Amino acid sequence: MFAITGDTASIKTTSYKVVLPFYIYAAVSFLVATILLLMSGNSFLGPLFQPSILAITHTMALGWATMIILGASHQLVPVLIEGKLHSEKLAWLSFVFAAIGIPLLVYAFYVFNMGAPAKWGGRFIALSVICYLINIFISMQKSKRENVHAVFIFAAVLWLLFTVLLGLALVYNFTFLNLLPYDSLHYLPVHAHTGIIGWFLLLVIGVGSRLIPMFLISKYTNPKLLWIIFWLINAALIFYFLIFYFFPERANIFIPSILILVAISLFIYYCRQAYKNRLRKQVDEQVKISLLSVVMILLPVILLLIIISLLLGKAGDEKELPLAYGFMIFFGWLTAIILGMTFKTLPFIVWNKVYRHRSSLGKTPNPKDLFSHPMFNVMSVFYLVGFVLFAAGIIISHLLLLKIGAALLILAAALYNLNVFKVITHKAIMK
Amino acid sequence: MSTETNNNIKCSMALAALMHVDDPEIGLNVVDLGLIYKINFDEEEKKIVCTQTLTTEFCPMGDSIVSNVTQALQQTFPEYFIEVNLTFEPPWNFEAVSEEGRKFLGHY
Numbered sequence: 001m002f003a004i005t006g007d008t009a010s011i012k013t014t015s016y017k018v019v020l021p022f023y024i025y026a027a028v029s030f031l032v033a034t035i036l037l038l039m040s041g042n043s044f045l046g047p048l049f050q051p052s053i054l055a056i057t058h059t060m061a062l063g064w065a066t067m068i069i070l071g072a073s074h075q076l077v078p079v080l081i082e083g084k085l086h087s088e089k090l091a092w093l094s095f096v097f098a099a100i101g102i103p104l105l106v107y108a109f110y111v112f113n114m115g116a117p118a119k120w121g122g123r124f125i126a127l128s129v130i131c132y133l134i135n136i137f138i139s140m141q142k143s144k145r146e147n148v149h150a151v152f153i154f155a156a157v158l159w160l161l162f163t164v165l166l167g168l169a170l171v172y173n174f175t176f177l178n179l180l181p182y183d184s185l186h187y188l189p190v191h192a193h194t195g196i197i198g199w200f201l202l203l204v205i206g207v208g209s210r211l212i213p214m215f216l217i218s219k220y221t222n223p224k225l226l227w228i229i230f231w232l233i234n235a236a237l238i239f240y241f242l243i244f245y246f247f248p249e250r251a252n253i254f255i256p257s258i259l260i261l262v263a264i265s266l267f268i269y270y271c272r273q274a275y276k277n278r279l280r281k282q283v284d285e286q287v288k289i290s291l292l293s294v295v296m297i298l299l300p301v302i303l304l305l306i307i308i309s310l311l312l313g314k315a316g317d318e319k320e321l322p323l324a325y326g327f328m329i330f331f332g333w334l335t336a337i338i339l340g341m342t343f344k345t346l347p348f349i350v351w352n353k354v355y356r357h358r359s360s361l362g363k364t365p366n367p368k369d370l371f372s373h374p375m376f377n378v379m380s381v382f383y384l385v386g387f388v389l390f391a392a393g394i395i396i397s398h399l400l401l402l403k404i405g406a407a408l409l410i411l412a413a414a415l416y417n418l419n420v421f422k423v424i425t426h427k428a429i430m431k
Numbered sequence: 432m433s434t435e436t437n438n439n440i441k442c443s444m445a446l447a448a449l450m451h452v453d454d455p456e457i458g459l460n461v462v463d464l465g466l467i468y469k470i471n472f473d474e475e476e477k478k479i480v481c482t483q484t485l486t487t488e489f490c491p492m493g494d495s496i497v498s499n500v501t502q503a504l505q506q507t508f509p510e511y512f513i514e515v516n517l518t519f520e521p522p523w524n525f526e527a528v529s530e531e532g533r534k535f536l537g538h539y
Contacts, residue, residue: 012494
């Protein structure tokens with residue numbers, strides 16, 4: 001007989017049943033996106049906005065990055081907001097709506113049918129985000145404490161909702177002319193940057209600033225610095241909108257870009273301090289990759305500054321650099337974070353499911369033993385080489401490089417899927 | 432044998448049992464990690480109260496660690512009622528880690 005007393009609310013976790021479908025869906029989406037990449041190599045040599053590129057971008061942004069972030073954040077909500085997740089049913093609904101909406105939208109882009117598939121896809125995705133927003137909002141209301149990480153996440157979800165609603169409006173704008181003053185392509189940079197900066201960047205910093213010190217067992221905390229980063233990013237987005245609508249001269253884009261550069265540099269400083277003050281001297285590979293991906297955020301920002309500088313000197317539009325910019329964000333920065341963090345979070349979720357009540361009965365494997373490290377290392381090599389070759393292929397418009405890069409990325413995605421499958425199907429081993 | 436000696440022996444047995452419960456993220460046992468604050472034996476009520484903490488509040492592995500501490504004590508002392516009292520006052524800090532634990536974390 002036993003009883004657990006004291007601060008028991010602080011050990012409640014979200015059920016693995018809610019979280020695992022997000023991970024599985026994301027893994028499959030990553031594989032699909034890399035296959036589409038190989039099938040659409042020629043598209044990267046043509047004009048900037050093409051159906052297959054829109055399909056790949058949305059598979060990566062929604063099916064891969066957003067789905068895994070939603071899954072992990074449902075699991076990590078208690079850590080991040082210091083309170084229990086309000087509803088697992090809402091989390092499940094969020095998954096179902098997104099799981100239906102994403103393939104509809106991707107299919108609609110691929111065949112460029114902005115009718116029913118695109119509209120229903122967009123509606124389902126909006127419903128998914130609304131469920132998530134309600135869930136996070138009520139969870140935060142129930143939490144006794146206010147913390148900066150929770151504010152990052154809530155603001156990120158608001159930006160995601162804005163991005164999705166704007167995206168839906170753009171879909172409608174394709175079929176109902178004059179819904180918006182300009183054609184939909186005109187608004188794509190706003191849609192893209194609200195998603196990339198408002199949703200992904202805010203969320204990654206909000207979650208990373210909590211998890212990186214936690215995994216390093218670091219003594220370092222600096223909420224003041226995180227608040228500065230938070231306001232810099234939000235100010236950059238607001239400046240961006242003002243410039244887009246009222247002062248659309250290209251040179252003005254430097255202002256939000258510099259604000260983002262400062263915010264990212266401060267976050268890198270934060271991670272460096274957490275690393276310096278860590279109690280755990282040996283850092284595992286997954287955390288190393290996540291730290292590397294923090295530095296990798298600088299790549300697209302620097303590229304953006306180069307693009308703006310080049311555009312200022314030319315009247316025409318460059319297509320290679322904006323394509324490389326988008327590729328570096330989705331296949332570079334976001335994918336690197338996810339590849340590292342999947343094998344830091346997923347083994348824990350599965351370990352908790354399998355060994356939660358067994359570990360005192362004998363020596364159990366550690367969570368890090370649940371996935372294949374050699375497979376992880378080979379995947380990392382395929383990924384890095386594939387990423388570099390494909391990015392080079394975009395910049396110098398070289399089809400063979402694009403094909404080889406995409407083939408290596410498919411191999412990386414396949415190994416990722418195999419390793420995820422290995423973790424999810426893990427059965428108890430007692431030594 | 433005096434009650435105090437008896438209690439000391441039982442405390443040592445309890446700590447020995449808890450040495451088999453690891454923090455799965457760190458791979459170090461909860462005793463060397465300094466998560467166990469106090470173990471009290473109440474012989475009249477046949478009850479053990481183990482006061483413990485976690486390295487961080489809302490630790491994703493918290494439920495698992497607390498559950499395994501309970502089971503380890505229950506197995507060693509089946510005739511006792513086990514109460515695990517989870518507290519974050521005072522919060523855990525590195526000073527609580529034993530010499531063995533510091534070696535494990537790579538500090539020497």
